[in-house]
Amino acid sequence: MNSTNDIWSEWLRHRRFGGDEAFQKQAMQQYQKWASDIVERADIFDSAAVLDIGAGDGLVGLEALTKLGPKGKLILSDISEAALAIPKEIFNEKNIQDERVEFLIAGAEDLSPLPGNSVDRVVMRSVLLYVEDKQAAFNEIFRVLRSAGKAVLWEPVNQRMSEYMKGLFRGYRMDREPLLSVKPLIQKIAEEMKKLSAQTQNTLVGYNEHDLVNMAINAGFEEIDLEYNLIRSAQVKYASWDMFFESAPNPRARSIRETMNEILTKEEFQQVEKALREVIQQAGISTKCLAMLVLKK
Numbered sequence: 001m002n003s004t005n006d007i008w009s010e011w012l013r014h015r016r017f018g019g020d021e022a023f024q025k026q027a028m029q030q031y032q033k034w035a036s037d038i039v040e041r042a043d044i045f046d047s048a049a050v051l052d053i054g055a056g057d058g059l060v061g062l063e064a065l066t067k068l069g070p071k072g073k074l075i076l077s078d079i080s081e082a083a084l085a086i087p088k089e090i091f092n093e094k095n096i097q098d099e100r101v102e103f104l105i106a107g108a109e110d111l112s113p114l115p116g117n118s119v120d121r122v123v124m125r126s127v128l129l130y131v132e133d134k135q136a137a138f139n140e141i142f143r144v145l146r147s148a149g150k151a152v153l154w155e156p157v158n159q160r161m162s163e164y165m166k167g168l169f170r171g172y173r174m175d176r177e178p179l180l181s182v183k184p185l186i187q188k189i190a191e192e193m194k195k196l197s198a199q200t201q202n203t204l205v206g207y208n209e210h211d212l213v214n215m216a217i218n219a220g221f222e223e224i225d226l227e228y229n230l231i232r233s234a235q236v237k238y239a240s241w242d243m244f245f246e247s248a249p250n251p252r253a254r255s256i257r258e259t260m261n262e263i264l265t266k267e268e269f270q271q272v273e274k275a276l277r278e279v280i281q282q283a284g285i286s287t288k289c290l291a292m293l294v295l296k297k
């Protein structure tokens, strides 16, 4: 992989939406709303130095930029140079040369290019879940923040989500038709998808909102506000077949189609595809478990 293409940029640009433009538009509106919620809680002042960790396509950071005055500073940081190319392209397309914006290639667990006590605000959305050593990331956030600094972190809590989605395949019951007659094959696919992401499974799922609070306390934060949000719905419909079949929930995961290609015979593939095409006409169950942490130094 080179700097113009890595698993993160590939996933951010293409694989997370399964090539479905309508779903992409709908998802981006939701991400934009979350970015605004984060920035609102960050209470950004005119001359603040703001660090967006795991900036990716820059959604949160660019929202923060709208709150900064001429003396403000925005650092967009990410472990992936290729991911940071996305906000750079946005700037180039809009012909924006903003002296207030800097780009930094660094992992959340090692922000050593930044001195201690050097930023006023840290914002981070949907990054910690990918970080293996989450405590190190909290320690680094505490280190780089100036006193009276504030960090706003937003993360899905997959451990809770997988608990509440047990027994379902992507939100659909396996003890009812049309999935019942292909249940053993569906279970095989679900098992395989888990296996393929085994090395990342613990990083992605092995923490809950209380673990995040404990890590913040261990890092030195004394003022902590946790908003935990659970939304369960039985009315969820997939935006399209492509979104259901082709999208990958994270960069290291396979899509359903990729997994089926690997492990099913042609005949089994056709049987399962028929049942899945039928089931996604119905509404399914979804559970979103989200944590918003506001930390003050």
Ligand SMILES: C[S@@+](CC[C@H](N)C(=O)[O-])C[C@H]1O[C@@H](n2cnc3c(N)ncnc32)[C@H](O)[C@@H]1O
Residues within 6 Å of the ligand: 008, 012, 031, 053, 054, 055, 056, 057, 058, 059, 060, 077, 078, 079, 080, 083, 106, 107, 108, 109, 124, 125, 126, 127, 130, 131, 132
């Ligand atoms: C789901 S995207 C979120 C992007 C952006 N924060 C947003 O709100 O749209 C996750 C981002 O985290 C970055 N990332 C993954 N592991 C990281 C790490 N250890 N340190 C910093 N960034 C990381 C990825 O490159 C990717 O851009």
